[in-house]
Amino acid sequence: MDLLAWLQPWESSPTLVLAFIATAWLFVRGCRAHRVGRLRQWLFWLGWIMLYLSLHTRVDYYAERMFFIHRIQHLVLHHLGPLLVMAAYPGQVLRAGLPLSWRVRLAAARRHSALRVLEHLATHRILIPLLFVLLVLVWLEPTVQFYSMLDWRIYRFMNWSVVISGLLYWNLILDRRPHLPAAMTPKGRILSPVLTMAPQMVAGAFIAFSTVDLYPLFDLCGRALPGFTALDDQVIGGLVMWVPAALVETFGLLVALATWLRLSSKGRLRQPGIRHLPRKLGTAS
Numbered sequence: 001m002d003l004l005a006w007l008q009p010w011e012s013s014p015t016l017v018l019a020f021i022a023t024a025w026l027f028v029r030g031c032r033a034h035r036v037g038r039l040r041q042w043l044f045w046l047g048w049i050m051l052y053l054s055l056h057t058r059v060d061y062y063a064e065r066m067f068f069i070h071r072i073q074h075l076v077l078h079h080l081g082p083l084l085v086m087a088a089y090p091g092q093v094l095r096a097g098l099p100l101s102w103r104v105r106l107a108a109a110r111r112h113s114a115l116r117v118l119e120h121l122a123t124h125r126i127l128i129p130l131l132f133v134l135l136v137l138v139w140l141e142p143t144v145q146f147y148s149m150l151d152w153r154i155y156r157f158m159n160w161s162v163v164i165s166g167l168l169y170w171n172l173i174l175d176r177r178p179h180l181p182a183a184m185t186p187k188g189r190i191l192s193p194v195l196t197m198a199p200q201m202v203a204g205a206f207i208a209f210s211t212v213d214l215y216p217l218f219d220l221c222g223r224a225l226p227g228f229t230a231l232d233d234q235v236i237g238g239l240v241m242w243v244p245a246a247l248v249e250t251f252g253l254l255v256a257l258a259t260w261l262r263l264s265s266k267g268r269l270r271q272p273g274i275r276h277l278p279r280k281l282g283t284a285s
Contacts, residue, residue, distance in 0.1 A: 010061040011152060020052050026097030033096040040088040047084030050076050055159060064149055065224035067215050068236035074162055075240055078136065079248040082166030086174050087255070122168055123183040125192075132169040133196050135162050136241075137203055146217045169196075173252050176259050178268040186263055189256035197249040201242050208238025 027044060030036070053059060054076045063073040095103065109115050121127060138144060139158050148154040173189050175182045184192065207214065213230040223233065263269050 006058045008058060009056045010058055010064075013056060013156070016056055020048070020056075023094070024048065026094045027090060029097035030090075030093035030095070031097075034093055036093055043084050044088035044090055044093075047081045047086075047088070050084065051081040051163060054081065055163075062224045064155075065218060065221050066228070067218050067233045068240060069224075071237040071240040074136070074139075074159075075245055075248070077159060078132075078162040078166045079245055082163065083170045083174075083248060083252055086167060086170040089174070091171075123172065125172065125184045125188060128165070128168045128172055129192050129196050131165045133199050135165045136200055140203060140207075142214050145215060149217050149221070170252060173256055174259075178263045186256070186260040186269060190253060190260060193249040193253040193256070197246050200249075201246050204238045204241030204243075204245070206238070208235050208242060210234065210238075 027048075031041065054063075054073050059069070059073060063070040095106070098106065110119070139148060139162070148158045172184050173192060175184065175189065178186060211231070213219070214234060216230070218233060219230055260269075
């Protein structure tokens with residue numbers, strides 16, 4: 001199969017294409033307004049391309065017919081792609097890419113209570129990590145998985161839900177601010193990947209070591225790659241959840257740890273029990 005055939009979507013989605021084009025357009029415009037380093041640009045485009053290829057190419061065909069490819073797809077959609085995109089810290093760049101009139105309207109809209117509540121939920125230090133884990137485990141439940149793979153509407157909702165939860169989660173973990181308005185403390189950003197990683201590793205190990213075909217749907221649809229039994233497919237899929245996904249989260253943890261060490265070395269971490277005096281009190285003459 002040639003490259004063009006691989007790039008053709010299995011199930012075309014004009015909405016998805018427009019969303020990716022709009023994001024790319026805003027990022028390019030924002031880079032012209034802001035000084036964005038090459039590393040940040042490379043991280044954004046690498047994550048952006050990986051998300052698109054996982055959502056809107058022939059990869060989707062194989063993800064619907066091989067469990068381990070489906071898990072690789074979700075590894076990219078939920079872990080690796082969002083991590084790379086958010087490591088580029090694109091928020092300010094994307095806002096700068098908006099036309100001036102849109103930025104004025106956005107600033108006005110953010111003063112409304114409904115949008116403030118939405119922003120609070122999207123950066124909640126407990127809700128977002130919880131969703132990050134649940135949206136892995138819920139979609140893996142065999143009955144839920146069965147119906148989500150057969151109904152294209154549920155299937156697309158599943159994929160978009162893991163992408164959005166991944167972006168929101170890594171937005172919290174990769175935050176470099178020492179205190180408010182950051183949603184998490186620097187130590188919380190180190191601890192959170194440990195807590196979210198553990199249930200996913202347990203689920204991956206359970207799937208890998210199971211001697212029962214948990215997902216007969218893939219036999220029903222017809223496996224796309226010959227030579228794989230149901231249990232072979234399931235073992236590899238479980239290992240993808242167990243090892244590579246844990247490595248991605250460990251990388252995020254290390255970035256959070258590096259941020260904590262940097263802030264600590266600069267004395268920007270608040271010490272409990274120490275009251276900081278205002279600078280304007282002056283010194284004795």
